Amino acid sequence: MEKKITLIGSKLAKTGNEFIYCGMLKECENCKFKKICHEGMVVGRRYRIRSVRSTDHPCKIHECGVKVVEIEVSREIPMLIESRKALEGLTLSDSIKCNNITCENYLLCNPEGLPEKFKIVKVFKNKITCPRGYSLRKVIVSPVD
Template sequence: MKKITLIGSELAKTGNEFIYLGPLEECEPCRFKRICHNNLEVGTRYKIVSVRSANHPCTVHENGVKVVEVMPAEFTIIIESKKALEGVTLTHSDIHCDRVCCENYLACHPEGISGKYRVSSILPEKVECKKGNSLKKISIVPVQQ
């Protein structure tokens, strides 16, 4: 489901993704605060699907903000093989691992996941885990609540 929000003009490009972190103190007196913040969930990754041309003033973004349509982003993560079933709904939990230099670490510990997600596809590429965990790479989409 698409949502309307405002984002810094320099960042407002179709296809860009961001993780919404919540309002800043500087946002409190702004007349656009509700448009910027009320439609988004903290910790969720969004993808910009369209950008409108009008520019609005903003105390946070030097070159102002633009109105954008966003939707929760589909993205790729790594989970335990036993949970990797296409179509299943899950609440994500990171793989227990402290090997931050591992090439898979960021996919095993992704940012921008909040709430429940549906496994949209299981990717065929093999995931090698140096700790010996049986892992799969999957694409997920947020479940609308």
Template sequence: MRRVVTLVSKEQAEVGHRFRVVEVPDECRTCRLYPVCMGRLTPGRAYKIVEVRPYMGQRCKITDGEMVPVVVEEAPMIGLVPLNKALEGVVVTFEGECAGCEGCPQQVQVGEKIKIVRVLGRAKCRGGDFAIVEFYALGPPSPSKSGGATASRDPSRAPPSRPLSK
């Protein structure tokens, strides 16, 4: 998946270490290192360190600890999707069908595209059958149909029909 260079504490800087960004503290947003540190990560997503780069003397504004450059890749998330969408390798739109149950994806927005990596099992949510899957979120939701330049589906605006030729 997507790889990005970011900064982590010296204690976390180990290949294979996984971490989740819960939220970005306000103090980070005013730090000069923000664009290469927390600014490159998405809250709610999990990451795995795949490469540790040499320490270059950066220090965290909040903890005053040493910050080490690392290459991370987004780690797959685990959540529930409807059984009819649970096919390995398929990209689907998360519609929020599962909401409020344990295991429902909370780090994904309705309308966001997700790629199913692996089907792990089955679960029930609000009486419906769902699959437990590993998935990657591929990006923010598509623009809404009401705003932006999208094609109109109004039948009165459809081109006139023509008979099919043989």
């Protein structure tokens, strides 16, 4: 499992938290921590914080500064999928992509940081009610490297 060090806003730096890397901002271009913060990060990828160091460092973006954190690519992403595709071990490259942003299931149907290819590692038994009539199941997926 790939581990790496990066910096994250001090208020967000908690073991177990996950985040999506969105890329470098203009304010980062001349920062002395730019390399630590951004090198090796992949835009759109979901990361999980494994550990947090205690020292705060100054940052032009994060008002309370940043902390050094050890991270890894998130290996467990919850999502909803059509029941007929909800098979443990199945590798997929598509999701529901529902555009009903007012639906309570929207974030699970459109999970952020979903890799291009993913494998279903766990299927939950209960069917999920969908306002559009889809037969859905909650699953946990993991990136396929």
